[in-house]
Amino acid sequence: MSERVLMTGNEALAEGAIAGGCRYFFGYPITPQNAIPQYMAEHMPEVGGVYLQAESELASINLVYGAASTGAYVMTSSSSPGISLMQEGLSYILGSELPCVVVNMVRGGPGLGNISAAQSDYWLATRGAGHGDGRCLTFAPHSVQELHDWGADAFPIAQKYRAPVMILADGLLANMAEAVRLRERQEPPPRTQEWAVGGERNGRPRRIINSLWTDVEVMEAVNRRMAERFEQAAANETRWEEYGDDSPDFVFAAYGICARICKTAIDRLAEEGIRARLIRPISLLPFPARPFYEWAERVSRIVCVELSLGQFIEDVRLASACRCPVELIWHTGGVLLTPEEVMARVKEML
Amino acid sequence: MAEAKQIAEGEPIYRRPAGLTETQMRYCPGCTHGTAHKLIAEVLEELELIDRTVAIATVGCSVYAYEYFNTDAVEAAHGRGPAVATGIKRVSPETIVFTYQGDGDLAAIGLSEVIHAAQRGENITVAFINNAVFGMTRGQMAPTTLVGQKTTTTPLGRDPKLAGMPMMVCELLATIPGVAYLARETMIDPHTVRNARRSIKKAFQSQVDGAGFSLVELVSTCPAWWHKDPIESMAWVRDEMLKQYPLKVFVDYEA
Numbered sequence: 001m002s003e004r005v006l007m008t009g010n011e012a013l014a015e016g017a018i019a020g021g022c023r024y025f026f027g028y029p030i031t032p033q034n035a036i037p038q039y040m041a042e043h044m045p046e047v048g049g050v051y052l053q054a055e056s057e058l059a060s061i062n063l064v065y066g067a068a069s070t071g072a073y074v075m076t077s078s079s080s081p082g083i084s085l086m087q088e089g090l091s092y093i094l095g096s097e098l099p100c101v102v103v104n105m106v107r108g109g110p111g112l113g114n115i116s117a118a119q120s121d122y123w124l125a126t127r128g129a130g131h132g133d134g135r136c137l138t139f140a141p142h143s144v145q146e147l148h149d150w151g152a153d154a155f156p157i158a159q160k161y162r163a164p165v166m167i168l169a170d171g172l173l174a175n176m177a178e179a180v181r182l183r184e185r186q187e188p189p190p191r192t193q194e195w196a197v198g199g200e201r202n203g204r205p206r207r208i209i210n211s212l213w214t215d216v217e218v219m220e221a222v223n224r225r226m227a228e229r230f231e232q233a234a235a236n237e238t239r240w241e242e243y244g245d246d247s248p249d250f251v252f253a254a255y256g257i258c259a260r261i262c263k264t265a266i267d268r269l270a271e272e273g274i275r276a277r278l279i280r281p282i283s284l285l286p287f288p289a290r291p292f293y294e295w296a297e298r299v300s301r302i303v304c305v306e307l308s309l310g311q312f313i314e315d316v317r318l319a320s321a322c323r324c325p326v327e328l329i330w331h332t333g334g335v336l337l338t339p340e341e342v343m344a345r346v347k348e349m350l
Numbered sequence: 351m352a353e354a355k356q357i358a359e360g361e362p363i364y365r366r367p368a369g370l371t372e373t374q375m376r377y378c379p380g381c382t383h384g385t386a387h388k389l390i391a392e393v394l395e396e397l398e399l400i401d402r403t404v405a406i407a408t409v410g411c412s413v414y415a416y417e418y419f420n421t422d423a424v425e426a427a428h429g430r431g432p433a434v435a436t437g438i439k440r441v442s443p444e445t446i447v448f449t450y451q452g453d454g455d456l457a458a459i460g461l462s463e464v465i466h467a468a469q470r471g472e473n474i475t476v477a478f479i480n481n482a483v484f485g486m487t488r489g490q491m492a493p494t495t496l497v498g499q500k501t502t503t504t505p506l507g508r509d510p511k512l513a514g515m516p517m518m519v520c521e522l523l524a525t526i527p528g529v530a531y532l533a534r535e536t537m538i539d540p541h542t543v544r545n546a547r548r549s550i551k552k553a554f555q556s557q558v559d560g561a562g563f564s565l566v567e568l569v570s571t572c573p574a575w576w577h578k579d580p581i582e583s584m585a586w587v588r589d590e591m592l593k594q595y596p597l598k599v600f601v602d603y604e605a
Binding site: 024026050052054055056058059062063064065066067068069070072074088089092096191197198199200201202203206207208209210211212 | 401402404407413416420421422423424425426427430433434435436437438439440441442444445462463466
């Protein structure tokens with residue numbers, strides 16, 4: 001289909017999920033992602049799916065856990081305070097080796113915060129998906145088209161690695177409108193996973209979905225298995241984009257909405273003779289360390305641009321291995337950066 | 351008088367129900383979890399549901415229930431059983447789904463989940479094991495602990511001025527239209543065990559019939575943390591627990 005439609009990020013992501021085969025959505029209202037459950041409520045019946053509004057985000061993630069145990073393509077979405085409530089459930093989903101998709105449209109925080117955009121849940125996504133050693137695969141779109149595509153592509157990735165996949169975006173990406181090329185709606189595959197419960201057993205041995213292992217050797221073996229699958233994910237699903245000059249003076253590091261700001265800044269800086277390049281991680285976990293490591297040797301500095309006090313910058317510092325200074329341009333709490341401010345601060349640094 | 355059934359020489363007069371595995375249970379001597387498991391397992395066998403049932407094991411002494419019920423099983427986080435059960439039922443309505451929850455799991459941390467499942471008329475069955483204490487964690491006060499009952503967190507006895515009165519879960523849920531079958535039973539003598547079995551059967555039948563939410567509260571013993579022997583525990587249920595928690599069928603969709 002070559003036609004494009006104008007959609008907001010929230011709607012595009014929801015439609016992408018349906019196109020990718022999502023047939024079960026459980027969620028709860030929270031700004032700035034309310035259009036996602038609303039879209040699901042309206043469109044799930046068209047594909048014979050189920051929209052159920054839960055009584056809380058705590059219930060939402062447990063509804064997801066139940067549906068995931070049957071092998072279904074299931075999703076929930078929320079924003080920062082609601083994601084905090086889902087951390088327990090994410091730990092159980094990780095420990096039980098189940099697939100699902102979780103969307104976080106990040107808002108200002110901590111606490112109740114505000115409904116403006118922020119990127120202060122980087123740690124929550126990549127470090128804080130509940131207690132324990134689980135790794136929640138995390139991907140960060142930077143456009144409405146990417147939100148749509150990840151809405152669909154997150155499901156087979158979750159199934160392949162038997163883990164939750166978090167789509168991390170923000171209140172701005174969620175509510176801005178851009179032209180989207182829509183995917184054709186596909187059916188999910190039949191629920192025939194060898195671990196899935198429910199339905200008629202017809203004599204097959206019974207199956208247990210569990211994260212309780214009081215035998216510590218068994219618990220460690222489960223963790224080892226999770227780690228091996230994560231290593232496979234790191235080998236296959238690490239993604240990033242590079243944009244800008246091939247011989248840059250410095251490199252921007254940014255994801256999501258900040259990557260859009262940096263791309264504009266790069267174009268305008270080029271007009272002034274300042275050469276910059278952007279490394280835009282698309283997978284945040286697994287983190288694309290290699291481009292940072294390689295470019296850090298060739299530039300004067302890496303400039304991290306994020307809407308937080310400095311979370312993403314830690315992974316950039318780790319990846320660049322002290323080969324060059326790593327600076328931070330930031331706002332947080334819902335205050336937004338602009339290309340003008342980024343350019344001004346960069347010029348101060350140079 | 352009904353005709354007595356003839357039992358052939360050598361034929362067993364009692365066996366483990368097909369709904370139970372052969373795994374030896376960990377429960378304490380005198381604990382009525384064993385009886386509750388057995389009754390559920392017998393009902394699943396009688397109604398021919400074993401092959402399409404998912405048991406939701408929950409947090410408490412019930413945490414190992416997935417080892418004992420001869421069905422698929424999913425372990426839920428503390429209190430979340432009814433939400434997990436709902437997720438499965440919404441994907442696979444033909445699957446029989448039940449939770450097995452203690453009073454800490456259901457009436458403390460999980461109260462919202464069970465009320466909302468009932469409010470939605472969710473077509474699941476809940477076995478609610480009420481023994482007035484947190485058992486697995488060694489004897490703290492629960493919402494259903496009796497006034498004056500000593501526990502590790504009410505060493506001087508439960509004081510309603512500090513901790514409120516015991517929670518009456520069936521009475522709370524009885525007001526909800528989505529409930530198809532709701533009963534409080536116990537298992538302290540053959541008569542009450544038979545009544546408990548009858549209520550458990552009606553509860554699962556209501557799920558098979560698609561009638562709505564079902565819950566059977568089973569007033570149970572905890573000899574370990576009541577610091578009583580099994581016989582004293584049964585007596586304490588009869589003499590004290592049943593005064594607070596009267597046995598009753600609250601809602602019957604067929605009545």
